[in-house]
Structure formats: structure tokens, C-alpha cells
Amino acid sequence: MLKKLLGVSALTLAIASTHAQADKIVFAIGGTPNSLQGQTAQEFADRLQDRLGDNHQVEYYHSGQLGDERQLVQKLRLGTVDLAGISSIMSSVSPEFALFDMPFLVKDRDHLRRIDREIVMQDLAESAGEQGLNIISTWENGFRHITNNERPINEPADLEGLKIRTPQSEWRTLMFDTWGANPTPMAFSEVFVGLQTGVVDGQENPLSNINGAKFQEVQDYLSLSNHVYSPIWLTAGKGGWEQLSEDVRAAITAVAIETQDWALAKGAELDNSLLEAMRNDGMEVNRVDRDAFVEASNPVYAEFAEKVDGGQELVDRAMALAEE
Numbered sequence: 630m631l632k633k634l635l636g637v638s639a640l641t642l643a644i645a646s647t648h649a650q651a652d653k654i655v656f657a658i659g660g661t662p663n664s665l666q667g668q669t670a671q672e673f674a675d676r677l678q679d680r681l682g683d684n685h686q687v688e689y690y691h692s693g694q695l696g697d698e699r700q701l702v703q704k705l706r707l708g709t710v711d712l713a714g715i716s717s718i719m720s721s722v723s724p725e726f727a728l729f730d731m732p733f734l735v736k737d738r739d740h741l742r743r744i745d746r747e748i749v750m751q752d753l754a755e756s757a758g759e760q761g762l763n764i765i766s767t768w769e770n771g772f773r774h775i776t777n778n779e780r781p782i783n784e785p786a787d788l789e790g791l792k793i794r795t796p797q798s799e800w801r802t803l804m805f806d807t808w809g810a811n812p813t814p815m816a817f818s819e820v821f822v823g824l825q826t827g828v829v830d831g832q833e834n835p836l837s838n839i840n841g842a843k844f845q846e847v848q849d850y851l852s853l854s855n856h857v858y859s860p861i862w863l864t865a866g867k868g869g870w871e872q873l874s875e876d877v878r879a880a881i882t883a884v885a886i887e888t889q890d891w892a893l894a895k896g897a898e899l900d901n902s903l904l905e906a907m908r909n910d911g912m913e914v915n916r917v918d919r920d921a922f923v924e925a926s927n928p929v930y931a932e933f934a935e936k937v938d939g940g941q942e943l944v945d946r947a948m949a950l951a952e953e
């Protein structure tokens with residue numbers, strides 16, 4: 630009997646200690662501290678800590694310390710991570726997020742804000758909710774560009790035969806496949822070594838991720854494409870979220886929304902300053918022929934309309950928000 634009791638209490642203790650403690654908020658991202666998502670996450674963590682005071686401890690982890698974005702989605706669902714920044718792989722959680730993998734769809738940050746308000750926080754948040762995830766706010770990963778070690782990319786034909794690392798998102802691989810490259814999905818934390826050893830020839834990311842992970846040290850060419858705007862979503866697991874007190878949830882939501890403005894302003898600033906930095910670090914920079922890429926992108930839109938329920942309608946609504 631005693632043994633049984635002891636067994637039960639040991640088990641209870643073990644369960645209690647694997648749960649995030651009530652006063653601890655575990656928050657993680659896959660990007661580096663220097664990237665825009667890293668700077669934004671730090672800003673958010675600091676502001677949230679201030680708002681919550683001493684009774685709560687915001688524990689912030691970057692650089693995939695708690696796992697890559699796929700693993701973070703798992704951990705949100707399990708409740709071992711409370712909050713995470715999730716970017717391109719959100720389309721593997723629910724396919725509507727592949728709206729952001731439609732090349733050249735998002736015109737600028739004002740357009741993004743309208744898409745966020747009218748589509749993300751309505752339709753996309755609802756479908757993420759059905760998959761057990763709460764979208765709290767849309768932050769910025771950034772406008773993505775292509776780097777590689779072989780040649781400047783002007784038009785899709787220049788990608789022929791190049792191994793380009795993409796995030797683990799079937800839509801991004803479809804995009805690069807459609808343009809003639811050999812897309813190679815891998816976790817972000819493995820990309821530097823992949824580029825250095827020649828396992829892949831190139832990759833695509835916003836300038837702040839390129840700079841944050843020092844890809845310019847192992848890449849010669851930077852081709853400005855702006856092929857997609859990649860948001861990063863501050864996300865919670867539904868179960869974990871419901872266990873937080875109402876006050877804490879209100880604080881997280883308010884601070885996350887304030888942080889969106891900070892992130893978008895910082896993103897615009899970095900797009901200018903980092904381009905100069907890339908040139909100074911010796912990269913050869915060119916601008917792609919946008920029309921040639923737009924023309925080669927039709928099959929990606931066609932696939933989205935065919936594969937995703939309501940896909941065409943989402944694209945039409947997003948496009949209609951380009952001009953206000």
C-alpha cells in the first residue's frame with residue numbers, strides 16, 4: 630500500500646515537473662538573435678516580461694535551441710513550449726497558409742497589413758485553430774531573396790540544375806521546382822554547413838536571416854527577387870493557451886500586437902541597411918527579371934487553386950487588397 634502511494638506521488642511529481650510551470654512562459658524561435666525574427670522575439674520577450682512583472686518568468690530560446698520549427702509545432706501541441714514563432718512551415722499545418730507561397734503576391738507592407746487583418750486573422754487563424762494552434766499575431770520574417778555560389782540569377786532559366794535549400798514546406802519546393810531548380814528542403818540550422826560544404830548551391834531567405842546566419846561568408850551571389858513575403862506567426866498551442874490565466878493571455882496578446890508595428894518598421898529599415906552590408910561583405914548583387922519570374926509562376930497559383938479548398942477565392946481576395 631505504501632509502495633503504491635509512493636508510486637502515485639512520484640508519478641504526480643514527474644507529471645508536474647514536465648509541464649511548463651504556471652509562472653514560466655516558454656517561448657522559442659528557429660532563427661538567430663541577429664535576424665529580424667530574433668530581434669523581434671527579444672523585443673517581445675522583454676516587453677512581456679515588463680508587463681507581467683516578477684510573478685512570471687519569460688524564458689526565451691532562439692536558434693532552434695528547443696528544436697527546428699517543425700519540432701516547435703509539436704511542442705506547442707504537447708504544451709512543453711507555450712509560444713513559438715512559426716514561419717514557412719505553417720503551410721504544412723494547414724494548407725491555406727500557402728497563400729504566402731504564391732510568388733509576388735504581397736506588394737508591400739501596407740498590403741501585408743490588409744491581408745493580415747482581412748484574411749490571416751479571420752480565415753487562416755480559424756483553420757490553424759482547427760489544427761490545435763492559436764495564431765496570436767503576424768510578425769515579419771521578411772521579403773525573400775535568392776543566394777547561390779554559381780551565378781547571378783536573372784531569370785528562372787538561371788536556376789536550372791542548382792540545388793537550392795528551401796524550408797520544409799512542400800509549396801516552397803514546388804515553387805523552385807516550377808522555376809527549374811532542384812529544391813532541397815532542410816532545417817534552417819543546417820543551412821550554413823550545407824552551403825559551406827556544397828551539399829546545396831544556394832538558398833532563399835530575407836536579408837536579415839542571411840546576415841543573421843552569416844550566409845554571405847559562404848555565398849557569392851545575392852539576387853534580389855522578393856519572390857515571397859514570409860511572415861512569422863506568434864503561435865500558441867490551444868491546450869497550453871487555455872491553461873494560462875486570462876490576465877497572462879491578455880498581456881501576451883496586447884504585447885504581441887504592439888510588437889507587430891515594431892517588427893514591420895524594423896523590417897523596412899533592415900531591407901535598406903543590410904543591402905549595403907551585403908555588398909560590403911563582398912556579395913555580387915543583382916535584381917531578378919521580375920516579369921520573367923511572374924510569368925513562370927502560373928503553375929504554382931494553379932496548383933493552389935486546385936489543391937486547397939477555397940484557394941482561388943483566397944488569392945482573389947488577397948489581390949483585391951493590393952490597392953486601397
Ligand code: EAX
Binds near residue numbers: 717770
Ligand atoms: O528561422 O527556414 C527558413 O528559411 C525560415 O526563414 C526560418 O524562419 C528561419
